Amino acid sequence: MQNTQERITAARERLGSRLTILAHHYQHDDVVRHADYLGDSLELSRKIDGLDSEFIVFCGVFFMAESAATLARPGQKIYIPDIEASCVMSEMAPAPLVETVYNRLTESGRKLIPLAYVNTSAAVKAVCGKNGGTVCTSANAPKMLKWALSQGDGVLFLPDKQLAQNTSNTLGIPEEKRHILDIRKNGQQIDLDAAAQADVVIWPGQCVIHSRFTTNAIKAVRKSMPQAKVIVHPECPPEVVELADDAGSTSKIIDFVEAAAEGDTIVIGTETNLVGRLANQYAGKKTILPLATSLCSNMGKITEDKLLCLLESIEQTEDVTVSDSIRKPAQDALERMLAASA
Incomplete structure (x- = not known):
C-alpha cells in the first residue's frame, strides 16, 4: 500500500x-x-x-x-x-472598516495613498487599487513606502504597525511624522488632526507570530552567546529590530545565513519552520537557532x-x-508593486 x-x-x-x-x-x-x-x-x-x-x-x-x-x-x-x-493580521483589517477609515481620513480632500502589506484580503487590496495605492511585502516595504510617499501627501500603511514603524525607521521618517490610528467604534475615535499632521498614518494591526519576540530574548543571547549574530523579521516590534544585528524578509534571512562564515552562530527571530529548515541545511557548518519557538498555527x-x-x-x-468587482482594482494594486519592484 x-x-x-x-x-x-x-x-x-x-x-x-x-x-x-x-x-x-x-x-x-x-x-x-x-x-x-x-x-x-x-x-x-x-x-x-x-x-x-x-x-x-x-x-x-x-x-x-x-x-x-x-x-x-x-x-x-x-x-x-x-x-x-x-491570517490573524489580515483579519485585523476588514475591508469595510478600511474603506470607512480611508474615507474619513480623506474627506478633507487629502491625497492619502493606501499601502497594504500583502498580508491582507483581496478586498483590502482592491480598496488600495481604486484609490491609487499599492501593496508591499516585507522584502520591498521601504521601496514601496517611498513610492507611495511620492504619489501623494501622505500614506495609509496597513495593517502591520510593526512593519510600518520599522520601514519608517529605515527611511528616516521621524516619529513625529507618524500616527497610529485608533480604529475602534468603526473608526469614529480617529484623531483626524493628528492623522493630518502625519506623513505615515498607521493601521494598528500586528503579526502574533513575530510579536512574541522580545528584547529580553536578544539580551539573553548576547549574554550566553556573545559572538552570535541575531537577525529578525521586520514584523517584530521596533525595539527588537533595533537590538538585532539585522532585520529582513524570509529571503533576506536565508541570504544572511548563507553569507555567514562557517562556524558562525546565527539566532533567528521568525517562524520556526524556516529556522529549523535552515538549521538542518547547515548542520555541521553553522549553528542556526531560534530566538524563540514561534509557530504559525494557520500555516x-x-x-x-x-x-x-x-x-x-x-x-x-x-x-x-475573486469577484470581478474586487479582482481588477486588486490586480492594479498588485501590478503596481510588481512593476515598481521589478
Whole structure:
C-alpha cells in the first residue's frame, strides 16, 4: 500500500504539466518537499505570470491564494489545501472598516495613498487599487513606502504597525511624522488632526507570530552567546529590530545565513519552520537557532495529508476565486508593486 508521499508523487505524475505547487517558507518540510517553487510572498507572486499550468496549488495562507487568483490568467485555477488557513493580521483589517477609515481620513480632500502589506484580503487590496495605492511585502516595504510617499501627501500603511514603524525607521521618517490610528467604534475615535499632521498614518494591526519576540530574548543571547549574530523579521516590534544585528524578509534571512562564515552562530527571530529548515541545511557548518519557538498555527493547517486529498480530487474541487468587482482594482494594486519592484 502506498504511503502519503508516494500517493502525492503518483497524483503529480498523473497531472503532469497541468499542475504547479507553490509553498511559502513557513510551511512544514513534509509539504515543502512537494513544492515546485519555495519562496516568500513577493517571490511567489512573481511566479504566477510565468506559469502555464492549469492547476496552481498554493501552500500557504488564504490571502496568498487570493493574491495568486487575482494575478492568474484566464484558464488558470488556484487552489489551497485548506481554505481555513487564514491570517490573524489580515483579519485585523476588514475591508469595510478600511474603506470607512480611508474615507474619513480623506474627506478633507487629502491625497492619502493606501499601502497594504500583502498580508491582507483581496478586498483590502482592491480598496488600495481604486484609490491609487499599492501593496508591499516585507522584502520591498521601504521601496514601496517611498513610492507611495511620492504619489501623494501622505500614506495609509496597513495593517502591520510593526512593519510600518520599522520601514519608517529605515527611511528616516521621524516619529513625529507618524500616527497610529485608533480604529475602534468603526473608526469614529480617529484623531483626524493628528492623522493630518502625519506623513505615515498607521493601521494598528500586528503579526502574533513575530510579536512574541522580545528584547529580553536578544539580551539573553548576547549574554550566553556573545559572538552570535541575531537577525529578525521586520514584523517584530521596533525595539527588537533595533537590538538585532539585522532585520529582513524570509529571503533576506536565508541570504544572511548563507553569507555567514562557517562556524558562525546565527539566532533567528521568525517562524520556526524556516529556522529549523535552515538549521538542518547547515548542520555541521553553522549553528542556526531560534530566538524563540514561534509557530504559525494557520500555516500549520496545510498538511501533507490535505495536499494529497486536494491533488487526488483537484478536478472536482472548487478553486479560489475573486469577484470581478474586487479582482481588477486588486490586480492594479498588485501590478503596481510588481512593476515598481521589478
